[in-house]
Amino acid sequence: MNRKQYLHWYSPFRLLFLLFFTVMLSACVTEETGSDTPYGNWKTLWNILDTHYCFFADKQQTYGLDWDEVGSRYGSRITPSMSSDQLFQVCGEMLRELRDGHVNLTSPGNTARYWDWFENYPANFSDSLQRIVLGKDYRLTQGLKYRILEDNIGYLYCPSFDVSFGSGNRSAVFSYLAPCNGLIVDVRNNSGGLLTSAQALAGCFIDSPVTGGYICHKKGPAHDDFSSPKPIQLEPAKGVRWQKPVVVLINRRCYSAANAFVMFMQSCTSAVLMGNRTGGGCGMPFVSELPNGWGVRFSACPMYDTQMQLTEQGIEPHIHLDISSFDWSEGRDTYIERAREWLNGQH
DSSP states (O other): OOHHHHHHHTSHHHHHHHHHHHHHHHHHHHHHHTSSSHHHHHHHHHHHHHHHOSOHHHHHHHHOOOHHHHHHHHHTTOOTTOOHHHHHHHHHHHHHTTOOTTOEEEETTEEEOOOHHHHTSOOOOOHHHHHHHHOSOOEEETTEEEEEOTTSEEEEEOOOBSSOOOHHHHHHHHHHHTTOSEEEEEOTTOOOBOHHHHHHHHGGGOSSOEEEEEEOOBOSSSTTOBOOOEEEEEOOOSSOOOOSOEEEEEOTTOBTHHHHHHHHHHHHSOOEEEESOOOBOOEEEEEEEOTTSOEEEEEEEEEEOTTSOBOTTOOOOSEEOOOOHHHHHHTOOHHHHHHHHHHTTOO
16 A cells, blocks of 8 residues: 555545444444343343353363353343343343352342252251350350360361451460360351461461462453463461361351362361362352443352362362261251261271
């Protein structure tokens, strides 16, 4: 192209035409995928997951998920005249196809969720039975409940990782439990929280820095566009740390950061896992928003154990347990009693 042709191409008329064409094209794309219409909101939701969700390969291998097929099936149910409640229902059903407890759609009046990962299984936890074990004089700091049982076994219950455990808190807990012959760490019904808190508690059981697992990040829109795995480093806790036998009690409601804690304890310590398979949830969740203001949360960064295996589907215990009906009737927690037997050498 010579200079005369170049100047002709960029004449004011051509610039105006190109600007008009660009605006019209953008408007068409926005109407399809970014407008506040039933189809625009649905398509935006499908696209967010298509480009950012991190477990498509795992779900396809586990139960045959085909996200394109899901999009075709649910997209055909979207109509211009449908109400917000009807749209929310369709979008929520579509997200359930991912079978992921980290995936939620939130409107001002409802939250679409997938809870089958624990609702379809026995609870294997009872506040009433735990109160019998804890009594009324248990110690409490940063949500951690702990005491020394009659047979000199320590019991530590961590109900959540929503709070940060300072080094002073952790050192005080393990200083108090130091005379015990063994320790029960109970994370049943812990649905997660801060990964850093899970790392901090796991650091009470190691003496030197160790890799607890790996994490990847999405770096492109394709389903397999991930960064190289980065190590999740565990640092030894300052102050008193636990060096004796430990049993970790788990059930299906151990999820997200609690699942990561169990992964750390399995990979980096000699802890015995006792109970039921955890609920999983090894994807770091992120949030986005639809044109109508609804929020969507989803798994965006997969975590792996030290063998580069996903724990999205949960972690199996070394010793499988259910709370027996006889123990229920007698006011005993099968999990805690079995852990005490194991730690007292009766295994």
